[in-house]
Amino acid sequence: MNESLLLGCGNLGRIILDGFLSNSMKISVYEKNQKIQKTLKKLNKRNLEIIDNLDGLKDKTFKYILLCVKPIDSLSLIKEINTKISTKFIFVSFVAGLETKKISETLKKNKVIRMMPNILVEVGSSATGVYTKSPSKIFKKEISNNFSFFGFLEWLKEEEKMNFYTALYGGGPAYIFYFLEILNKISCKNGFSKKRSQLMVESLLHGTSKLIKNNSQNFSDIIEKVTSKGGTTEKAIEFMKKEKTYEKINNGIRKASVRSKNITKLLNLEKL
Ligand SMILES: NC(=O)c1ccc[n+]([C@@H]2O[C@H](COP(=O)([O-])OP(=O)(O)OC[C@H]3O[C@@H](n4cnc5c(N)ncnc54)[C@H](OP(=O)(O)O)[C@@H]3O)[C@@H](O)[C@H]2O)c1
Structure with missing residues (x-):
């Protein structure tokens, strides 16, 4: 080339x-x-x-x-x-x-x-x-x-789709890191050292991506597999759903998308 x-x-x-x-x-x-x-x-x-x-x-x-x-x-x-x-x-x-x-x-x-x-x-x-x-x-x-x-x-x-794409996939790694950081903080707060928490959270990520590669199942099938009826994980997921976690993340992505549209407007008017 x-x-x-x-x-x-x-x-x-x-x-x-x-x-x-x-x-x-x-x-x-x-x-x-x-x-x-x-x-x-x-x-x-x-x-x-x-x-x-x-x-x-x-x-x-x-x-x-x-x-x-x-x-x-x-x-x-x-x-x-x-x-x-x-x-x-x-x-x-x-x-x-x-x-x-x-x-x-x-x-x-x-x-x-x-x-x-x-x-x-x-x-x-x-x-x-x-x-x-x-x-x-x-x-x-x-x-x-x-x-x-x-x-x-x-x-x-x-x-037009580029606004949504920028919001979800351009910034995507930051959202994953943000979630990992939350898990890390919770782990530290519950008595594990920073170093061990980081190691354990990393193993969650590595293992999950390996599992995705090895399985052709969709994400909700995998969630169902790791969530035993009446068990502990089910309680956490139930609570996250009740607290409208999906809606909150969706609203965050929407904010990023709107920001992308506003940058476009300003650039088109040469006012940035
Ligand atoms: N970072 C990401 O993950 C990511 C993902 C997708 C898309 N993007 C897009 O990629 C673009 C760059 O993002 P970035 O995070 O890499 O920004 P960045 O770290 O600020 O890098 C831009 C670089 O260009 C230099 N620069 C500014 N004006 C210049 C000029 N006239 N001639 C030559 N160099 C100049 C800047 O120098 P100074 O700092 O001295 O001004 C800076 O070193 C953005 O438009 C962003 O929307 C970024």
């Missing part, structure tokens, strides 16, 4: 960069933050080039230009790219809330894709939402192949 250019190498960008590097794909990185720049330069990888400024790239060809900055920094950077690079490329945006239409207003002649991964790209297990306007079968196959190291891609038919 031809070289790609990564714009922004913070939390997500760094994970994506590591994926490119460990798959021996050539990549250039443009990162504003001096401290991160220094760290990247120390990596000293043959397939990595650190770019200090965007001048001098006018005729350079990139297969993908990957945008991985916060929404607030995104539009000005897209405008800068448009003036600094005149060759054709495929533009991939990871920015929450930024619509493909808004990007295309500036990068008129280039194909624009929107992706919403999560930090599980680091372990090749991100269910990544992807949207682009009217993709051909061949194009979808090419993108799925080139980004297979993310995990798997979920092609969205309507861009």
Whole structure:
């Protein structure tokens, strides 16, 4: 695959960069933050080039230009790219809330894709939402192949769905960690050390994901299997249901989705 250019190498960008590097794909990185720049330069990888400024790239060809900055920094950077690079490329945006239409207003002649991964790209297990306007079968196959190291891609038919996708799956690892943190705290409060609690909660997670892999049963079947009638777990689950845990989590996801929609509105009005 031809070289790609990564714009922004913070939390997500760094994970994506590591994926490119460990798959021996050539990549250039443009990162504003001096401290991160220094760290990247120390990596000293043959397939990595650190770019200090965007001048001098006018005729350079990139297969993908990957945008991985916060929404607030995104539009000005897209405008800068448009003036600094005149060759054709495929533009991939990871920015929450930024619509493909808004990007295309500036990068008129280039194909624009929107992706919403999560930090599980680091372990090749991100269910990544992807949207682009009217993709051909061949194009979808090419993108799925080139980004297979993310995990798997979920092609969205309507861009609108990206708000929900961002809310549930973009932030998904944080919700799982939040739940694990709750279990950890409860374990500590009940007399187990921090270290042992962490170990035991981790074993719950590892074991559960192994069980999911080994069983074709759905989640509610597994819950039923571990919940004996009249037993202790049943009591806890009954209580959680009565306390409307589902509704509370659903409302949390809804809040994230609304935030994504609001970012879109602000970006469209260029008021962020
Ligand atoms: N983190 C996640 O798990 C996740 C998941 C899905 C999607 N996303 C999306 O990915 C994007 C990046 O998120 P993040 O958490 O990685 O943010 P981040 O840690 O803030 O990383 C962005 C990096 O880009 C740099 N930057 C800002 N403006 C720049 C410019 N004009 N040129 C070059 N570099 C520039 C920032 O430097 P300064 O800090 O100095 O400004 C920062 O180092 C966001 O739009 C987010 O919606 C993130």
